[in-house]
Amino acid sequence: MCRFRVAILLLIGLGAVVQAAQLREHDARWVAPDRAAAKPNPLAGRPELAAGGHKIFVERCAQCHGKDAQGTSRAPNLLSRRVQAQTDGALFWKISSGDTRRGMPTFSFLPATQRWQLVLYLRGLHEPAARVGQVLRAIRAEVLVQIGHNASRGHQ
């Protein structure tokens, strides 16, 4: 019994070390093959299906990528330029294939339609974020102009 307990503790310890050692940073070698990356999203003209993608995201992705998809310590920000610059086909391939070395699960058990819905949702997420970014940049520019005006008045 004692040996059994020691064995269990050793295995748990080993597991904890392996889990802690698992790297989370960007894996530059995890790249979709050209043919997969070139695939267009067959649901691109059907924005109404993005709601289903949102549901899948909340159930399966938000735990690691965060509710707002902006990433956690476990998985990267899906709104980042590096992710959003990838083609729909490349995102579909990554969702389908996973990357066991970096802890990204394989989602090929989801029907292809649902994986494309997820891509549709991720693309939609980027658009509001981009709009918010544009608004913030405009506000910042406006503030800088105002500061400049005030400063020049002060000098006069």
Next chain:
Amino acid sequence: MRRSPPAGCFSLYFSLISILTVVVICAPARPARAQEAAYFVTYAHYLEEPGNLEVALANTTGLPKNDQASYSAPWLELEYGLTGWWTAELYLEGVTTQGDGSAFTGWRWENRFRPLRSEHRLNPVLYIEYEHTNEASRIQKEIVGSGGIEFEPIGDLREARTHELEGKLILSSVAGVWNVSENVTFEKNLSEDEGLEFGYSVGVSRPIGLVASGSSCRFCAENFVVGLEAYGGLGSTEGFESGEQRHYLAPVIGWHVTSQTTLKASVGFGLTRASDHALLRVGVSYELPRGGR
């Protein structure tokens, strides 16, 4: 004569179940979904998500031939995703036979390793399990070797303890909406020389609904998975007697009741003389995600 189980082991078993039930019920409802296929015996290439713990309770009810008493073999399964390529599981199992009492039948420590980084046409997974069970074990999570189940009194069978090492080669593919999985099993009894025993299981399954609806729903087709699995024992290095082999064909169904809970059921029909008439299996699993950001 009705035999009672050893109080220490059995009370430990049910204490564990009680504690885990409380943990499961009290756990915060955070979305996380197991990569559940509906199979009971066959393994696909999907591992537990890293950091997630899945707690499952399941039961095999056997309806034997020749007027033998039916039996019920429950098991508790704790599955933990250590990394993206390594999942470990601990099983605790028991048995109750009609008119013969109940017993704790042992534990199993299982590990699955996925050697390849990404998805391929054929996805291999290596499986290694250590079993410390007794001859009363009847959960039949895998069937190897030849010959039927022994129907001696549980009190006698549980005295015959065995240490076994089991290996599987799991191959699994995605063909359209179908999952196709094939497992080859090798088992070596470390307690006595029975040669190397062989078994197999193959399964196909698919989700019923292909499109995710935008709203949350329990009975949507997308929450159901159906399939068929076939499994059995082939014999051992000591002999392959076809008349003594057990083979089963089992339709299976899985229902993702919530984002964390899955129910599954199966009826395995015995195909050979040595097989039971039927194996009725039910199981419920609950996924506990890792916390923290």
